[in-house]
Amino acid sequence: MSAATASQAKVLKALQNGAAAVQVMLERERTSGLERSVRQLRQFQDRGLAHAELATAAHAGGVPAEWIAQAHERGTRGIRWRAGMFLRTAAPVDREQLLTALDTDVARLASWTVLHAARGGSGGEVGTTTTVARNLRALWTRTCVVAALLDVTAGESQTRWAKSVEAAADAITRQGLFGEQITEQWRAIVHVDMTRYRIQATALGEAGIDTDPSIGPPRPDTAIAAMRAEGVGPIDHISHHDVPTSGAQIAEAVEVAMRQTGDLDQDPLMQPPTFSDPPIRYPGAEL
Known part of the structure; x- marks a missing residue:
């Protein structure tokens, strides 16, 4: 380049x-x-x-x-930017690899959006609801500004991300999660550290990169409103599976719930996001 x-x-x-x-x-x-x-x-x-x-x-x-x-x-060295400054010859950037990294961020965003639609706002957990909504905004905003920097087109966004929330809802439904399992996963979002993504989104915005919803993934609040209008939420509406009634069914459901709840610490969707980071850390300003 x-x-x-x-x-x-x-x-x-x-x-x-x-x-x-x-x-x-x-x-x-x-x-x-x-x-x-x-x-x-x-x-x-x-x-x-x-x-x-x-x-x-x-x-x-x-x-x-x-x-x-x-x-x-x-x-x-104290040299400020001027238009037309010489830039070194740069190796080609693997744009598809960077888009694939954003795909992973979008999948996380979609999964969180579905969980929040199913659980957020019910049960009186105001603090959890507020923090999850804040994490959703941070992830969505950072995705949008990075997409803008990558010059993602509306067509690319439509092809890659338009159905991400529907895909996440289908995936969660196939898992057969029950109300308490959904609640545990929803609460786990609170503990995901989004600090770096918030700083990155703010820094790109201050540099002049605009948040353009037309090239980003579905906006969480809009997607949640649409799902709730269709009857998704409170929590039990997300699963199409029958509620267990027999002793064997209840025992199996409890075993699955314990296993899935115990796996939250290893769930990549509940870890601090690193998908779009470069392979090496830039040293930044050493102060």
Whole structure:
């Protein structure tokens, strides 16, 4: 690759200018002769974390690693971004691999959406409902902005993701989950750490990458409203299987429930998302 797209240029500019801004802060600190305050330390840490996560999101969105490194290097030398700056020759980016990584994020989003439609808002668990909804927004927003950086088209989004929620609902139905099992999986979403995805989504947004619903997966709140209008939720409506009545059926259901609940810690849908991260961590601003 030899020329950056408009979206890639926005991200490279944010990376380079962010690194340059840190150098200005460091120089002011050196010349002042004063020790860094707690507030200043937090500012440096926040800037460094945002810078590193922006680089991670840039990788996920198809910006070549050579250009990300070049922007970081220039910024650490105090050079701010200018239009038309030379970019190194970059190796081709495997766009299909990056889209496949996003597919995995979308599958997680769809599964969570179905669980939230079935369980969220019932039983008075306001805190859990709020946190799950927040995690859904974070995952959806990050997916949309990375898709925008990848220049995903509306047609690609329609083909790959339009039926993701229906597919997730079918998968959960085939598992034959009962109400309490669904509740346990829904509660487990609270414990998935979405911090990095929130930071990445915010950093891409501040770099000028817009959240475009037309190229993203189904919006969770819209999908949930549609499912509830069709009678999905409360919890037992998601399973088409008969409720166990005989002793043998109840014993089998209990055994399955215990096994599935015990497997939540190993369930990839309940682990911190890493699907769209680059294979190596970008060092970011070392402060």
